[in-house]
Amino acid sequence: xxxxxxxxxxxxxxxxxxxxxxxxxxxxxxxxxxxxxxxxxxxxxxxxxxxxxxxxxxxxxxxxxxxxxxxxxxxxxxxxxxxxxxxxxx
Amino acid sequence: xxxxxxxxxxxxxxxxxxxxxxxxxxxxxxxxxxxxxxxxxxxxxxxxxxxxxxxxxxxxxxxxxxxxxxxxxxxxxxxxxxxxxxxxxxxxxxxxxxxxxxxxxxxxxxxxxxxxxxxxxxxxxxxxxx
Numbered sequence: 001x002x003x004x005x006x007x008x009x010x011x012x013x014x015x016x017x018x019x020x021x022x023x024x025x026x027x028x029x030x031x032x033x034x035x036x037x038x039x040x041x042x043x044x045x046x047x048x049x050x051x052x053x054x055x056x057x058x059x060x061x062x063x064x065x066x067x068x069x070x071x072x073x074x075x076x077x078x079x080x081x082x083x084x085x086x087x088x089x090x
Numbered sequence: 091x092x093x094x095x096x097x098x099x100x101x102x103x104x105x106x107x108x109x110x111x112x113x114x115x116x117x118x119x120x121x122x123x124x125x126x127x128x129x130x131x132x133x134x135x136x137x138x139x140x141x142x143x144x145x146x147x148x149x150x151x152x153x154x155x156x157x158x159x160x161x162x163x164x165x166x167x168x169x170x171x172x173x174x175x176x177x178x179x180x181x182x183x184x185x186x187x188x189x190x191x192x193x194x195x196x197x198x199x200x201x202x203x204x205x206x207x208x209x210x211x212x213x214x215x216x217x218x219x220x
Binding site: 057061087 | 123124174176177179180181184192194195200202203208215216217
């Protein structure tokens with residue numbers, strides 16, 4: 001599980017390691033990668049800053065995209081059960 | 091129920107919802123989604139309407155005004171401010187994922203292609219705490 005955000009993430013990683021969940025937090029402070037991937041919400045943050053468009057992508061062992069969800073409201077996230085189903089289907 | 095009690099209940103529900111929303115913000119970045127707070131605020135409007143229906147007093151009318159304003163503000167937040175415009179993500183279901191490389195929290199470089207042939211990957215893009 002890779003979690004990408006503009007944050008520095010040290011604290012998130014410490015928490016994830018302590019909880020022994022297999023998250024790896026990746027930092028994209030200037031959103032260069034996020035922008036290239038077409039996942040920036042332009043002016044969506046505080047003070048009109050660009051922020052990531054919330055997205056969840058499931059990729060199989062061969063590197064093929066098998067499932068993807070992109071937020072159209074930043075309060076909503078995909079149902080974890082739906083993500084689990086997508087992973088089980090691999 | 092008396093119009094006064096209905097009006098007070100409507101005010102309590104409306105202001106309580108806002109207080110709960112703000113309190114939950116310090117725990118979750120996204121407090122539980124919009125359905126519950128829109129529902130609670132709509133219910134407070136219904137209660138206030140019932141109160142005004144029974145008796146048009148300053149208390150019932152103020153309760154209606156406050157609850158309508160709160161519902162309007164919450165609706166504006168959910169349907170206008172929280173909307174994320176469509177983008178064109180490079181990830182397409184059934185197609186190879188575009189590779190990317192980013193540093194992790196320890197400064198080590200991680201590429202999506204590191205996992206190819208080894209593990210399936212869930213990639214989550216999130217807004218962070220800015």
